[in-house]
Every structure is written in structure tokens, then in C-alpha cells.
Amino acid sequence: MKTNSNSYTIIYSTILVVIVAFLLAFVFQALKPAQDANVALDQQKQILFALNQDRKMSDSEAKAKYKQLIVADDIIDADGHVVTKGSQGGTEAGFKLNSKDAKEGRLALYRCNVDGKVKYVIPVYGNGLWGPISGYIAINDDKATVFGAYFNHESETAGLGAEIKDNQQWQAQFKGKHLFASDPQKIALSVVKHGTAQGDNQVDGVTGATLTSNGVSEMLKADKGGLQPYVKFLNQK
């Protein structure tokens, strides 16, 4: 076969690309429903992890726990008013929002009830070193101290930046930290260089992952996608 002519090369590459494109499109379409279900379940688990629930729970346990603990997945605006009311164990209102919604001012707020105590879970969105990062911050009913935190990432380096998700001890450092310093209008919770955390507002960063840790810090304080847009809600006592 003469494989060096121009026409052969062009036809070959065209056919190859068409085959690969169809194959990929088919795989995406065929697997989408199963993937969506998995993603939704994973999101429920992340919210439960932020509420300090057992990380090893099974899928069915997670579904049941989510139904039990989440009182409502409300959507609120920057003034702290409820725009759309969620439902018990809801997955239709605030649950459906993503980072774009958060940046445009449609804020998801999960009202939860853990062992009879009111907790709030707030989703946050930001950027790590290599790609987007996100997290769920659970807040006590005083609306000022952290109950628990869970972070997720898409492409941080395993063993370094990925520690923000994998390292439970690191996430546990957020427990009991204060969102505000002296100014109740400004989120002060931050992540600092490993070993230099002081006071009620600072958390040690991950060793060897300074830029990802900075990303988490920026994310918490961000005006768009962070905790800052929730300030008016948090100040309603």
C-alpha cells in the first residue's frame, strides 16, 4: 500500500478523526445517565462529609443520611432573602446550582439538622494550581464558627495539592475556626503557610502545595464564589 501520498494522508486522518469522534460521542451519550447519577450522589456525600459524617458510608447509607440531615436546599440572594425554597433531602433547588450560579449571585444554602442542632452548609468555588477547586463549609447555628469543611478538586497533583481533599486531618483543622475577625462584614478565615497559623482565623496550609493552599484561602474570601456573598445572611442573628 502506498502510504506516503498526500491524498492517502488526508483521507486517513479524516477517517481516523471521524471514527474517534463518533466513538467518543457514543461513549459520552451512552454513559451520561449513569455518570449524572454518580455525580449527584458524590455531591450529596461531599455535603455530608462537611457535616463530619463517616467517610466510609455506603451509597445507600449516604442517600438515607442526606434525606435525614438536610432540611432544605434553599437558594438565597446576596441580601440573605430566600429566593427559592428547597425541600427535605432536596436535590431540585439549591442542589442544582453550580459555580456559575454562585458567581452570578444565586447562592445555595443547605439548612441542616445534625443531632438536633441547626447547621448551615455553604458551597464555595475557586481555583487551585491546575484547575477549579470547590468545597463545602458547614457552619454552626451561631453563624460565626466552622462546624466542618470538605474540599474537592479536579486536577491538583496527587500527594501534594490533592491533599486538600484526601487529608481528613487537614480538613479537621477548620473545625471551630471563626469566620470573622473584628470586622463582621469581612470574612477573615484563611489558609496560611504551613506552620505559621495563629489565632482563631488561620489554618495551616498543606506542605509542598503552597499554591493550592493559597487557592483555598482565596476561595474562602472571594467576593464571587466564596463566603463573602453570604455575609448579610451570616449577620442575620
Place this chain on the structure above:
Amino acid sequence: MSLFSKQNKKVFTEPLNINNPIMVQVLGICSSLAVTSQLKPAIVMGLAVTIITAFSNVIISLIRNTIPNRIRIIVQLVVVAALVTIVSQILKAVAYDVSVQLSVYVGLIITNCILMGRLEAFAMTNKPWPSFLDGIGNGLGYAMILVIVGAFREFFGRGSLLGFQIIPKSVCDAGWNNGMMTMPAMALILLGCVIWIHRAYFVKDDK
């Protein structure tokens, strides 16, 4: 030619020692620096690269006679990228936990020099079965070095292996933990030492 002829065995075992992809061919260095700060990601990455190298080797070997010479690198890249994407999509649907763990490796696998190196050097000129063995052999040779460096760095950097604390916490805090070990720079130094030891003891006919 039988499936496990002498020649095929050589194809499989050489990359484990005298033709190791990292130590001798010096391929895949970038990813071996990135994922070896702990043992677990090193193992996962090693296995993933082994599987993908083997199967992309087979595919390229099957179509090797039809590939136009001038665009062969592009064809190889398309095959590797499509394969990795499809595998990660299937995992996302049937084994979500695994896919989440592997998602950070997808980019590292596609751009891994070992894949391109083996496709170009071996699969383009050999039959599918030897190509498969070559992929497995090179993948395991790569995984082996990753595991050695990963275990060393996790043990001396954090006093643990696979996340289990081996050195007691108090000893760790008293100065066992070597912050240098968790830095990527130390991976390069360790890798240099591994190559040095390997050259000194196993590579005889190099002069």
C-alpha cells in the same frame, strides 16, 4: 512463534532491568517526580500507565502498516488520548470512586513520554502480541521505580507507608519527618541515586 518464546520473554523482562524506561531510557521522568511523594499515588499511576501502554501498543501495532509516515506521531497521540478518555468515561459510569482518584492522572498519562516512546520505538515495527508484552514490561519497569521512590519518600518524609503511620507520631514530631523528602526536588535526587546504583551494579557492557 510461540506466545512465550525466548524473544518474547526478553521483550518483557528487559524493561524491568537493563532497558528500564526510567533508569536507562530516561523516559517518564516528569510524572515520576510528581506522583511519588507518597506510595499510594505511585502505585495507582504505575498500574494505570502499564495498562494504557499495553493497550495503546496493541492498537498501534494492529494499524501500524496503514499509518502514513508523516503523521504517525499525531495518529499515536489521537489513539492514546481517545483510549484514556474512553477508559476514564467508563470508569466514571461504573466505578465512580476509582475514576475520581484517577482523574488527576489522566493528563499525566496522556503526556507520559513512555507511551509515545514505546509506540514509536516498538509498536510501529512489531506484531501486536510482542507489543502488548513490551507495554506491560515497560509499564511495570516504570511502576517499579515509582514504588521504590514513593516508598522511600513517604517513609522518610512522613514516617508512614500507604497512609499507615509506621514510625510513632511522637518520634515523627521530634524530627523524623524530613520536609525535604516531600519536595519534588528530592524525587529528582533520589531518582539520580537509583539510576547511579543501577548503572554501577547492573549495566556492565556500557563502556
